[in-house]
Amino acid sequence: MIIVMKQKVSAEQVDAVSQRIRSLGYEPHIIHGESRDVIGAVGDERGKMVLQSLESMAGVEKVVPILKPYKLASREVCPEPSQVELAPGVVIGGAELIVMAGPCSVESEEQIVFTAQAVKRAGARVLRGGAFKPRTSPYSFQGMEEEGLKLLDLARQETGLPIVTEVVNPRDVELVARYADILQVGARNVQNFALLKMLGQLDKPVLLKRGMATTIQEYLMSAEYILSEGNRRVVLCERGIRTFETATRNTLDISAVPVLKEQTHLPVVIDPSHATGHAQLVPSMCYAGVAAGCDGLIVEVHPTPETAASDGPQSLRPAEFADMMLKLKRFAEVAERTLPQVGGC
Template sequence: MIISMRKNAARAEIDSVIQRIEDFGYKIHTIEGEERVVIGAIGVGDTSACLEALEAMNCVEKAVRISAPYKFVSREFKPGRTTITVGGNVHVGNSEFVVMAGPCSVESEKQILESAELAAKGGAKILRGGAFKPRTSPYDFQGMEEEGLKLLAKAREHTGLAIVTEVMSDNDVSLVASYADVMQVGARNMQNFALLKALGKCGKPVLLKRGLSSTIKELLMSAEYIVAHGNNDVMLCERGIRTFETATRNTCDIVACAVLRELTHLPVILDPSHATGKRSLVPALSRAGVAIGADGLIVEIHPNPQKAISDGAQSLEPAQWLDMMKSLQPYIELWKAERMSTVAV
């Protein structure tokens, strides 16, 4: 249910409505604007009695059911866009197009520091890098774990870039959160519900990647787990899905970026590196991401991709990365102009 309070409702009136909703056994989620408070109520069973009781309260302007199965992340609950602040000075989902860049894995201090400098030189605001790596083969490099997190933190001190890195287990949430600015959920863990619940309490923004064979609805339901457990700061990432096509690593569902912007208020990020698996295709898909209205990109780059321990084939070389970011600027300027006009309306 969505309960819209009357304009300038008093705190005592808001509290009385919240108490009435809780009396019916529902969980509460509020959005407090300058003039009006909107209350979301989630629970199991028929909402008719609760809705009728709320509509009878003078301080309530309107109380309606949310038809989408994902409640808190739906546009029904919040028609406007969510802006997520990362590292204190980066704002994702507003009028700032945010690029995240870095290597697939943290391999050494020299490699991650060079990657961070390269990312910053190209205009990235957030450094990506894996300290914990979920690999298909148990014999592949699994990451440097906490030592990798320490190196990411050192790269942040060196460049000022915020950090996004993957967390694989609910047991590692506290550890990763002590280093990272953004907690990444990889495609294989999109429906790891114990992890999603723990991320709801971690106090850090989350980048949730779409599963290899998951629908848009399933992605939104996974985001709902995180928000319903207390964390509103979720970014959704389209990184390609598994199809019968073999020409690319995955099949980029580029229209998913537009669909998600219709269905949810959460920011949408495109990952052109995993979607294609080929560095030659990354610039073109990045332009498509800007054009279709994504809020940002997450791109793999490496100082020397030929020597990368993982995902070297899809990582941009330094010159490719800098050229791509330069070529993206006219598209990003058009993107910003469109966003500003939308905000003005």
């Protein structure tokens, strides 16, 4: 249920309604709007009609059922798009198009610092890089783990860019959170509910990637796991789904962007690198994503893709990334988005 409060209600009235919701066996989630507050009451669906009694309380305008199975992620609870602060001064979901860029895997100090400096010059606002890598084969490079996190931290100190990196195992959440500004959940872990619950208890942004065979509803239910634990700083990432097509690594579901923007208030980014698997296709998909209304991009960039420990064929070289960013500015302007002042490498 959604409890819509009247305009200019007191904090005491909001608190009283929240306490009453708890006494009825539900958890209140307060959303502060521009003109009024709403309170989402989340819990057992079977007895939710008891919440209608809240309409008689002081300050309550109306009580409305939430029709979607995902509650806190829905537009019913929060009609306006959410803005998520990824780091001080870096906000996604607003006018600025946020670009995250960096290598699939952290391989060395020279590699990650050089790449961080290059993508920052080109206009990236966040550095991406994997320290823990879930791989299909147990014999593939699995990442440098904590040593990789330390190198990401060094690159952050050198450039000032906040870092996004993947957490694979629930037991590593505390470790990764000590280093990362944004914690990424990969496609393979989109329904690792134990991991999602732990991330929901942190006060750190979470970049949640869509699974390769996950429906939009299943995807938003995964986001709901994080939101229901109290963490509202969730960013969605479309990274391609598995289809019968073999020309690309996955099929980038561009239509997911406007669908998600219609269904949820959460910011949406796309990952064209994992979606296509081919570096030459990445710029076109970035332009298409911006045209479709995404709030940001996450792109793989490597100084020498031919020697990359993982995902070399889909990684742009720094000069290619800089060129793409210059062209991207035109698409951003048409989409009424802004980009930082960019230049060449």
